[in-house]
Amino acid sequence: MxxxxxxxxxxxxxxxxxxxxxxxxxxxxxxxxxxxxxxxxxxxxxxxxxxxxxxxxMKEDVVLADDVDEVLVEAIHAQPPGMPPIEAIMRAMRAVFAGMTPEMWEFERRRQRLVLGIPELRVRIMQQMTEAIDLVAAVIAERAGLPADDFSARVTAGAVIGAMLAVLPSGGVLPAEGVTPYDYQRIEQALTLLQQGLPLG
Missing domain, CATH: 1.10.10.60 (Homeodomain-like)
Structure with missing residues (x-):
């Protein structure tokens, strides 16, 4: 056999x-x-x-594991060389989220409800944000031919993650419909604002 x-x-x-x-x-x-x-x-x-x-x-990893992260990193790597980092991230996100089925969106809504509704998980999610900065910074640095701990890559990654956090549901309060494609449109709007140098108004 x-x-x-x-x-x-x-x-x-x-x-x-x-x-x-x-x-x-x-x-x-x-x-x-x-x-x-x-x-x-x-x-x-x-x-x-x-x-x-x-x-x-750990039990909490059942909810906290984000299967989209690995796919998103691959999509960022696939963007043309020389493309500015925030533009590469936006294009990669657009491609990944456009490929998500209704079932995948529903799963993500359930996952986010649990994350935001359980105090133990909300604490861990902040730790994951730091890990996400490491992940995004490494991709940005690699695409630019820089060391993985490059200062400018980390600052850019921190700004990207911060912009995402600023526009997603937070504070343990999730709308009845949960996380929707509209929330990811808001992320793209936030990254566009960041790319433009954060003009106010």
């Missing part, structure tokens, strides 16, 4: 990860984040707790 191909293994892993995440989020929504245990999630997904931890190091 031959071993399954790499692509088959990857599909099975992706299916298992998605099942764990879906059952976890359903349980969080039904009975609360704090009341839900890893053991309950594993049982609902028909996996062992050890399998759960292979996919998500």
């Amino acid at each position: 031959t071993a399954p191909s790499s692509s088959l293994r990857e599909r099975k892993k992706a299916k298992t990860r998605a099942a764990i995440r879906e059952h976890a989020m359903r349980l969080f929504e039904d009975q609360g984040y704090t009341a839900t245990t890893v053991e309950q999630i594993a049982e609902a997904a028909e996996v062992s707790p050890s399998t759960f931890f292979r996919y998500f190091p």
